[in-house]
Amino acid sequence: MGVNLRDLIPSEAKMEVELKALKGREVALDAYNMLYQFLAAIRQPDGTPLMDSHGRVTSHLSGLFYRTINLVEEGIKPVFVFDGKPPEMKKREIEERIKRREEAASKYRQAVELGRLDEARKYAQATGRLTNDMVEESKRLLEAMGMPVVQAPADGEAQAACMAAWGDVWAAGSQDYDSLLFGAPRLVRNLAITGRRKLPGRDEYVEIKPELIELEKLLKSLGITRDHLIVIGILLGTDFNPGGVKGYGPKTALKFVKSIGDPLKVLKVVPKVEGEADPSEIFKYFKEPPCTKEYKISWREPDPEKIKTILVDEHDFNIERVEKGISRLKKAYRENLRGRISRLDAWFKG
């Protein structure tokens, strides 16, 4: 879920960009976040996910394979960051997610029985569950494709934000705004869903473009610090206190935080933070998330045999389509990943 800062972000702090504007940039992608998006989006009209002959879900593999190829073809250099152990504080959110999924699953079954396809699809999208096997085969697929995979100690999103803050990658890529709280100088949204998308429940399509949010611009336009932003996040609700604080919307939270000034003081005077987690612990978690420096970012030549083993042999993907994908990936690798194109900026300074 993540913190919802959407209504807080002024239009001047976010920018719709073309994929090609990100050419040559390394982006650390929150892999779980992406996989869930694939599970939600890649489905048949009645909401059934893609499956192999053993009935195992393959939507995430299909999404990962083709989307990664797309990104690399556009010159983006993706780094995939996977979640480690969820922090104790996140327990309640995780329990709620499981509950939401179960509810959605029973509604889905009802809708199917009643023959309501549109509804069925809607509920099915919320039932997506990532098992350990699915995560492991996603990593294997990415490695076979030559993509760097980073294992986070805890939150993948936090790790991606740290890597961006350290300058090892240019931006963090996620759908959630938490990356900004974690300190990512740049957040790119919509990378998993860029392109023509069907609007839910309607026969209409929209063109979705990546959205770039720069932390410094955002803080400047709101007139606050990152500490303030974290506190606002806690007021609105994070994964650690899903309900937030009653009575605070984006506007009131911003006004309140600004009127008090000292971010930590805000947490003390706030009436009641929902959930069991201590607000100052949540603050600390966003401010200094657990991150590792144990990773290597490099792209390798794709391994066609390994890719085919996973997709074709194990999961019944169509061999021609996979081979076509592999040859696109190989070409994109040669053009955009192997070798480094520098930017002209270095020669402007002189």
Place this chain on the structure above:
Amino acid sequence: MTSFRFRFRDARVWRYMVSSIEKIIEDGVFVVNDEGLSLRALDTSHVVMIDLFYPKDSFDEWEVAEEATFGVSFKEFSKILRRAQKNDELVIEVKDTFLDVIFSEPSLGERVFRMPQISLTYEKLPEPKIEFTVRAKIFSTTFRDVIRDLEAVGETLVIRAPEEADKLIMEAKGDVEQVEIELPLGSSLIELQVDSPDKSAYSIDYFSQMRAAAQAADTVSLSYAEYAPIKVDMEYTGGGRLTFYVSPKEEE
């Protein structure tokens, strides 16, 4: 409110130049002043910069009272300029928020296309500072043939000048094929100056995109240094010049 107008002898030159620019850059701001017409723009990935300059003498009519700018979407501009035909003269007239692109041919009369200006903040980009070690000049037809040969095989162009300074070598490597093209001084090479026998590599894509602009050019000058951008100057009849700076590519 500024308005100005200029006339250029051959509309097709513009058609070809903008057809290249369109592939690299989305939009840009032209500046007209006492010296002539100029445009400098950077592609979104900051790998290529274009720098265009036409002195006012290269125009048959130049009615510019004071410095002014006009912003265009190159995609839209190119769409219109593609209508340029043989013998067409080009008149650009800028008024208020729109610009008229007029093709005129005495026997056919005028065709007036109107397109909106786009409002962009104009900020003058600096010129990249590069100490070039190799400079060469070739005919534009040679340039286009060489690029076609290279792009047939690979994605990276490697350019090098041997110690003897008697030729320039351009090569590309693909998965299985490779190509090496020798341009000896005196035949394909019009000029060559080698301060240091350097070698550098660039992505071929951008050179493919320059091919259209080369079609209308007379000569093409190439200047580069090791691990530095290459400067590709297209020189046009009448003193106009369209320059592309392309960042180097390092092979791992």
